[in-house]
Amino acid sequence: MYTKHILIVEDERIVALDIKNTLEGLGYSVSGILTRGEEVIEEISRIMPDLVLMDIMLEGQVDGVEAARLVKEKYDIPVIFLSAYSDEITIQRAKISEPYGYVLKPFNGKDLRTIIEMALYKHQMESKLKKMERWQATTLRSIGDAVITTDTGRSVTFMNRAAEALSELTSEEALGKDLFELFRIVKDNSGEPIEDPVKLALVGKSTGNIYRAFLINKTEKAIPINMTVSPIMNDSGIVTGVVFVLRDITQQIHAEDENLRTLGKLRSSMNAIIEAMAYTVETRDPYTAGHQRRVTNLARAIADEMGLDDDKKDGIRMAGVIHDLGKISVPAEILSRPGKLSSVEYQLIQTHPQTGYDILKSIEFPWPVAEIVYQHHEKINGSGYPRSLKGEEILIESKVITVADVVEAMA
The missing domain is CATH 1.10.3210.10 (Hypothetical protein af1432)
Incomplete structure (x- = not known):
């Protein structure tokens, strides 16, 4: 079985050695011991540990909170804070870097092992989820059809490149905005708006294909489209959003x-x-x-x-x-x-x-x-x-x- 490697960042040498002995007794490998926050990023780039145990109060200008923020930003390695302080101010500061755990000194080996294993498992699951999200986002961005997702309130949560081109809007302009404030979709050349597809999707109905509907973009250009609207459901079957797939059928027509x-x-x-x-x-x-x-x-x-x-x-x-x-x-x-x-x-x-x-x-x-x-x-x-x-x-x-x-x- 692969042994997990842990980096210790603790400015009290005796405490650091005690932690090292505890970790090795629990079956972990200690990659190194650092005492200053300034040393963390350089050392991580060299040894790439699986997890960092970080004291909040460190020597030097970079404390544990700032060092943890840099670790998350550059390497996405899970950090668990070690601290003798549990006051509100310290805890609120610690939250900023989104740590995977917070251990109060003194601690026992059993509690430490539990927190480490939970942090490693959580990070593993989050990494898989992020990988899947990146894969899906790349796929959606690459396909030729315009894909737009909204929440149940019709606010845009995602647009791929094809959707940006079709609507003549950037994702930054569209995200968080009401979909139908960005553009209109009308029936044929009549100019009559279609029935709100989000409302239909929220009650479990799909609009299917609306042949030769027209999308009126921000420049008032009418583009003939095929459109499919479907609800996005969570594992409990509750609708959490709506996905629009729009195909420009100008060439087809x-x-x-x-x-x-x-x-x-x-x-x-x-x-x-x-x-x-x-x-x-x-x-x-x-x-x-x-x-x-x-x-x-x-x-x-x-x-x-x-x-x-x-x-x-x-x-x-x-x-x-x-x-x-x-x-x-x-x-x-x-x-x-x-x-x-x-x-x-x-x-x-x-x-x-x-x-x-x-x-x-x-x-x-x-x-x-x-x-x-x-x-x-x-x-x-x-x-x-x-x-x-x-x-x-x-x-x-x-x-x-x-x-x-x-x-x-x-x-």
Whole structure:
């Protein structure tokens, strides 16, 4: 087991030797004996003891209280005071250096050992806690998101560098101040303040993510953010504070806006291509001219009445405009021939859903356009073509276009 090394600072030589003998009898190692406060810091830097037993009244200009303060400041080594005085003035002075114990002379070995062990244990625990706090503080300071903590009264207790940059405030300016006196958080562009997140956290609720809220900093700059607010609880489950995590989503919003613009351009290009396909069919078939658009408009009206969602309506519109695209493979003279078709000609006409599907299947639409076109002549009872699908085998979009196609043809 590691033997603890103790430095004795005592200006009475006989007392110092008595303490040394007591400590060695208790199993400790005595690193040295000093008589003056001025010698302490230099000696500690050389021997680095585990603990210092310090007399308050020392020879020279530096007494035990001042020497203990310097030890704490420079080396964070625990100090226990030895003194024959227990008056209020001496005790109050001793408190200044935050000693780990106070032993009145004369003392016995058992009491001294107890105080030393308690001091060493307390220092060990405090060192672990400080190390953990430094680790956590370094981590919080280093992460990209802004982190702010407050007490239950909403006074700021911590801000990392990202929070300083976001709020345009230094930690020194913010610490101890009411969070919402430093900046405002509002909903979207309305300027309406959000519900006080600290109050929500104190009753056990988390605000979760508030997408596109805005932080108005001290220069009145509005910054879009995602924000998470959570309570900080002690071991007893009592809320002792609140932690805010704020993420600047300015770049994210710019990227989303650019994606929307790009998507708009792609949709426009896709619509233009579809219109070109529809026009190609219409130029070959006088009957088809305007038919596909009328079917599309009717199908959209049916979809509205059915309460279909916008995505399905868009799929119906896109497929409806080109549902007869496959007729491009049917000879123009058959398409334009008046009167009844022969069975062979009718069979050729019936191939147009398959042809339309073959043309469209390799194009990646946001909707199942190729399949909708493929099924637009199927019937619920299985009497349709080309695959004789029934009931739920047929897409709802295809069913709507089929009804619209029949109604328009009868008009």
